[in-house]
Amino acid sequence: MIHKYTMHNTNIVMDINSGAVHVFDAAAFDIVDLYKTQTKGQIIEALSQKYEGQAVSDAYDEIVELESEGLLFSEDVYSEAVKNWERKPVVKALCLHICHDCNLRCRYCFASTGSFGGHRTMMDADTGKRAIDFLIEKSAGRRNLEVDFFGGEPLMNFDVVKQIVDYARIREKETGKNFRFTITTNAILLNEDNKEFINKHMHNVVLSIDGRKETNDRMRFRVDGSGTYDSILPKLKAMAESRNQDNYYVRGTFTRENLDFSKDVLHLADLGFKQISVEPVVAAKDSGYDIREQDLKQLFEEYESLAEEYVKRGRNEEGFNFFHFMIDLKQGPCIIKRLGGCGSGHEYLAVTPEGDLYPCHQFVGDEKFKMGNVHGAEFNTEFQKHFQKSNVYSKKDCSECWAKFYCSGGCAANAYQFNNDINVPYKIGCELEKKRVECAIWIKTQE
Numbered sequence: 001m002i003h004k005y006t007m008h009n010t011n012i013v014m015d016i017n018s019g020a021v022h023v024f025d026a027a028a029f030d031i032v033d034l035y036k037t038q039t040k041g042q043i044i045e046a047l048s049q050k051y052e053g054q055a056v057s058d059a060y061d062e063i064v065e066l067e068s069e070g071l072l073f074s075e076d077v078y079s080e081a082v083k084n085w086e087r088k089p090v091v092k093a094l095c096l097h098i099c100h101d102c103n104l105r106c107r108y109c110f111a112s113t114g115s116f117g118g119h120r121t122m123m124d125a126d127t128g129k130r131a132i133d134f135l136i137e138k139s140a141g142r143r144n145l146e147v148d149f150f151g152g153e154p155l156m157n158f159d160v161v162k163q164i165v166d167y168a169r170i171r172e173k174e175t176g177k178n179f180r181f182t183i184t185t186n187a188i189l190l191n192e193d194n195k196e197f198i199n200k201h202m203h204n205v206v207l208s209i210d211g212r213k214e215t216n217d218r219m220r221f222r223v224d225g226s227g228t229y230d231s232i233l234p235k236l237k238a239m240a241e242s243r244n245q246d247n248y249y250v251r252g253t254f255t256r257e258n259l260d261f262s263k264d265v266l267h268l269a270d271l272g273f274k275q276i277s278v279e280p281v282v283a284a285k286d287s288g289y290d291i292r293e294q295d296l297k298q299l300f301e302e303y304e305s306l307a308e309e310y311v312k313r314g315r316n317e318e319g320f321n322f323f324h325f326m327i328d329l330k331q332g333p334c335i336i337k338r339l340g341g342c343g344s345g346h347e348y349l350a351v352t353p354e355g356d357l358y359p360c361h362q363f364v365g366d367e368k369f370k371m372g373n374v375h376g377a378e379f380n381t382e383f384q385k386h387f388q389k390s391n392v393y394s395k396k397d398c399s400e401c402w403a404k405f406y407c408s409g410g411c412a413a414n415a416y417q418f419n420n421d422i423n424v425p426y427k428i429g430c431e432l433e434k435k436r437v438e439c440a441i442w443i444k445t446q447e
Helices: 026-034 040-046 053-068 125-138 154-175 192-201 213-219 229-242 262-270 293-315 335-340 381-388 412-419 427-445
Strands: 002-007 010-015 021-024 093-097 144-150 178-185 202-208 248-254 275-280 348-351 356-358
Touching: 002 026, 002 427, 010 026, 010 427, 021 026, 021 427, 026 040, 026 053, 040 053, 093 125, 125 144, 125 154, 125 348, 144 154, 154 178, 154 192, 192 202, 192 229, 202 229, 213 229, 213 248, 229 248, 248 262, 262 275, 262 293, 275 427, 293 427
Parallel strands: 093 144, 093 348, 144 178, 178 202, 202 248, 248 275
Antiparallel strands: 002 010, 010 021, 348 356
16 A cells, blocks of 8 residues: 655655655656556556656666565555454553543533533542552553543642652552653643642643633633633743753644644744644534534645644754654554554553543543443453454554554544444544644655
8 A cells, every 4th residue: 555645846655554655756756656557668658748768767667676675565464463463451551530620611621621521529549549559450561651640630639649659659669660650731720849749750741722822712711711821821831941841742722713723833832832732623513613524625734834834943943843743754653553553441541530440531421431440340351352452454444544554543532422433433533634644754754
């Protein structure tokens, strides 16, 4: 399988199975379309009105060589292998819902402004510690484990965060495990004391802001309706600087109300942030700010123009990292991760304040996805295996898609939300992901 496209006057041909990426001249780019169905002579004749015969002949020979080296039109060696995978599920990461409450009332919040459709509650330290024990127990021989502190707003229950971290550090010494912590915060309650603790113990920090003041305050506001931009911006900048502009993200969401989202990305870059993620909203159909098919053309143009500016700034030593443009063509994720995705439901689980287990934070609140409880209820390993078996070959649309090894089949929660099946991808999400991959690959060709 190959994928070919032109972006900013660069002809790119991707060989999907090998992962090879090629920049072709115009003649070679045209030959690719004819290569598998016509002889060399027929191709030279077919393109004789556009190119000199020798140029076509030379380009054809180069394509033959690439094919012989397994770098073009390569065979799919994974489709059969994945059928025989027999892997024991291992839990390696938890998302701890420290707080099912929030001091904001963001319009697009998938978590019902922090309550996840239930009561506004806080996790107690005992539940958090039991979650740490559960992770150690279910991680088998894996040494490196990850814990994300999530909400709602985790800083509303930060004393419990600290108790859980301290307990995990004790358990590290007892078990030989190594915990890496992440916290997501809207920064309203960020102060010097919790910033110091975060910088000491959190491997990564996700700081929520949507971009320009008007964009942010339209969607992200307090209980009383007041905007957050002016109060959180100094705190976010101070946190980013305190971490030497590394191991954090300012993370925003764009909606149908700011389809010109590239301006929000560049606004954050202009403020000095070096690690930026601005992602499309996943909202119910006809909510008013949900992304629709008719929006895709503009969003594609936004991603392409952002990619061009991204490269320009990088060359002028004004560069920043944009999460969706970061791609590693030399190493990248292991094949299991490329085929199976984030690991939700089997490697990665969410824990509610009461200790209930769900496949990920986006499934929390849907009782049919409850998998157990860290306080002792039986853990549903059959459910775990169901999620583990979901991969790019179990999804018909993914198996035929050129981007399958880059997106790894997309988000199971989004698939279920829109199609009632974790193996039927969310189409708009697919289209946006494919454009982001094209942009990321183009950026690599410019380095």
